[in-house]
Amino acid sequence: MTTTAFRPATRANRAVGPDGPQIGSRPPLRGLLPFVALLVLWQLFGTDDSTFFPRPSTWLPAVVEFAESGELATALAGTAVTFTVGLLLATAIGVVLGVVVGSVRFVDRMLNPFLEFVRAMPSSAQVPIFVLILGFTESMKLTVVVLTAMFPVLLSTRSGMREMNPVLLDVARTLHLSRYDRIRKIVVPSLFSSILTGVRIATPVVLIVTLIVEILTQVPGLGGSLSLAQQYYQTSLAYGLIVITTVVALGVNIAIGLIDERLFRHRRR
Amino acid sequence: MTTQAQRARPLGPRLLAKINLPGVTFLIVLFAVWEAADRAGLIDLMFLPRPSEILSAGATLIAQNAFLPTVGHTVSVTLTGWAIASCSGLMIGFALGMSRRVWVYSMSTIELFRALPSVVLLPIAVLVFGFSVQMELVLVIVSAQWPVMVSAVDGVRLVPQGLRDTATTLRLGRLETARKIILPAALPKVLVGLRLSLALSLILTVAAEMPRRCSVTRRAWATRWSRPRKRCRPTRCSSTSSPSGCSACCSTPPSSSSPG
Numbered sequence: 001m002t003t004t005a006f007r008p009a010t011r012a013n014r015a016v017g018p019d020g021p022q023i024g025s026r027p028p029l030r031g032l033l034p035f036v037a038l039l040v041l042w043q044l045f046g047t048d049d050s051t052f053f054p055r056p057s058t059w060l061p062a063v064v065e066f067a068e069s070g071e072l073a074t075a076l077a078g079t080a081v082t083f084t085v086g087l088l089l090a091t092a093i094g095v096v097l098g099v100v101v102g103s104v105r106f107v108d109r110m111l112n113p114f115l116e117f118v119r120a121m122p123s124s125a126q127v128p129i130f131v132l133i134l135g136f137t138e139s140m141k142l143t144v145v146v147l148t149a150m151f152p153v154l155l156s157t158r159s160g161m162r163e164m165n166p167v168l169l170d171v172a173r174t175l176h177l178s179r180y181d182r183i184r185k186i187v188v189p190s191l192f193s194s195i196l197t198g199v200r201i202a203t204p205v206v207l208i209v210t211l212i213v214e215i216l217t218q219v220p221g222l223g224g225s226l227s228l229a230q231q232y233y234q235t236s237l238a239y240g241l242i243v244i245t246t247v248v249a250l251g252v253n254i255a256i257g258l259i260d261e262r263l264f265r266h267r268r269r
Numbered sequence: 270m271t272t273q274a275q276r277a278r279p280l281g282p283r284l285l286a287k288i289n290l291p292g293v294t295f296l297i298v299l300f301a302v303w304e305a306a307d308r309a310g311l312i313d314l315m316f317l318p319r320p321s322e323i324l325s326a327g328a329t330l331i332a333q334n335a336f337l338p339t340v341g342h343t344v345s346v347t348l349t350g351w352a353i354a355s356c357s358g359l360m361i362g363f364a365l366g367m368s369r370r371v372w373v374y375s376m377s378t379i380e381l382f383r384a385l386p387s388v389v390l391l392p393i394a395v396l397v398f399g400f401s402v403q404m405e406l407v408l409v410i411v412s413a414q415w416p417v418m419v420s421a422v423d424g425v426r427l428v429p430q431g432l433r434d435t436a437t438t439l440r441l442g443r444l445e446t447a448r449k450i451i452l453p454a455a456l457p458k459v460l461v462g463l464r465l466s467l468a469l470s471l472i473l474t475v476a477a478e479m480p481r482r483c484s485v486t487r488r489a490w491a492t493r494w495s496r497p498r499k500r501c502r503p504t505r506c507s508s509t510s511s512p513s514g515c516s517a518c519c520s521t522p523p524s525s526s527s528p529g
Contacts, residue, residue, distance in 0.1 A: 027372070027373070027376035027377045027380060028373050028376075028377065029377055030373055030374055030377070031372075031373060031374055031375050031376040031377030031378055031379075031380075032377045032378055032381065033374055033375070033378070034374070034375050034378045035377075035378040035381060035382075051396070052396055052397045106291060109289055109291045109292055110291040110292055110294070110295045111292070111295065112289060112292050113289060113292035113293065113295070113296055114292070114295060114296055114299070122468075122471050122472040122475050122476075123472060124472050124473075124475040124476035124479065125475045127479070128479070133317055204386075207386060208386040208387075208388060211386050211388050211389055212388045212472075212476055215388055215389070215391055215392065215476070216476060216479055223388075223389065226389055226392050227391075227392050229392065230392030230393065230395055230396050231392075233396070235393075235396060238392055238393060238396070239393075241389075242385070242389050242390075242393070245385065245386065245389050246381065246384060246385045249384045249385060249386055250381070250384045253384050
């Protein structure tokens with residue numbers, strides 16, 4: 001904020017940031033005006049018992065009723081578990097594969113068609129396959145999530161391995177660092193930021209794919225409850241759940257933004 | 270020397286040289302091992318047939334003329350939705366990027382809707398439109414426009430001030446500026462957005478086309494949340510989807526999740 005005060009001419013550019021609006025961009029809250037207007041109009045002109053567009057005031061009671069039955073906690077827990085475990089697994093597998101593929105050219109060439117094939121498969125199309133193989137289980141959810149979300153981490157780790165500054169490795173040689181020290185002091189720190197970049201891209205993907213799987217298969221989770229609410233024409237509950245999902249997604253986005261700002265501040269300057 | 274020799278060679282060997290041999294070999298070996306292991310009885314994957322069985326099933330689908338129309342439907346919905354989403358996303362994005370006032374008074378709303386994982390709109394779309402082409406198109410259009418829109422906003426705002434000044438000097442009108450100055454300068458960013466939204470369109474089309482499945486949870490839900498329903502749309506069990514998907518899931522008892 002202090003820097004923008006000195007350079008009012010670039011304020012518009014600053015607000016967006018060099019890498020897109022999600023990084024360090026704070027559009028003013030006044031921008032919510034159209035959204036609020038929509039909700040108010042909906043509340044004024046809608047009816048409570050509409051099948052498709054129940055008034056916003058009916059959403060909260062529906063969600064409260066849902067929460068009191070304990071279903072909401074189950075749903076949130078289901079989604080949270082898949083999200084966390086999926087993100088961890090995707091990161092681990094992505095980093096290992098990325099390091100292997102990034103350091104050995106032959107392996108890269110060998111695995112490339114296979115990985116590209118898996119990557120091109122839309123996650124929603126993988127769902128039926130893994131439902132058949134694994135059933136409506138947590139492992140099915142995780143498989144689809146990990147198969148989709150590991151690729152950002154893999155690709156970013158691979159390019160990190162490729163683009164590792166050769167001077168750094170020369171420094172290690174000049175200083176006669178042992179192999180352990182070289183990995184600990186040179187390789188890991190220089191890969192760290194590429195891995196984090198991959199994880200940053202993968203995080204929203206994990207959330208979205210988790211919801212896709214849940215909606216398509218109606219396994220326990222936010223998406224599953226949403227899908228069931230739709231099926232049983234509890235439209236207010238469906239809208240309420242969408243609001244909750246949005247809040248969760250916004251929370252994830254904000255968390256990524258904060259981590260990003262803290263870790264990559266030095267790079268942006 | 271080598272390049273000349275390559276150039277002198279006929280087309281066939283040159284194409285052959287472009288093929289990623291290790292990659293192809295890996296795939297072939299993978300499928301061969303899978304096939305051999307299954308035939309020898311080393312692995313017995315109940316729901317994962319051999320590659321040869323998958324191939325013959327695919328051939329049967331094509332022969333029955335059940336496959337290509339489905340592909341056509343998916344591709345046409347994806348492309349139509351993507352095209353409409355791109356246009357609307359581009360226009361809204363340009364409005365947001367070029368006018369400070371529009372940006373201030375609506376960007377937060379856009380960010381809010383963009384944060385919403387678009388697939389959660391699927392249940393609402395099904396409610397409102399039923400299982401129809403309209404539902405698929407609406408879902409694709411609503412969700413696939415965000416990447417285009419956001420990248421357009423980005424691209425427009427990052428157009429160098431020098432170019433804008435040129436437009437002012439030349440006394441170009443708003444439309445002219447957008448067409449002749451901003452659009453070319455913002456194009457790289459916009460193209461990135463277009464690519465992202467094409468992938469998203471395909472994912473959402475496939476998700477929207479999937480028939481509802483009966484699951485274990487649905488029964489539990491039905492007993493707990495049984496209320497008078499207003500009206501029922503029949504759940505679609507289309508023959509075009511994977512043939513085993515529907516019948517297997519609807520006819521087998523809930524215990525099917527543990528094969529045995």
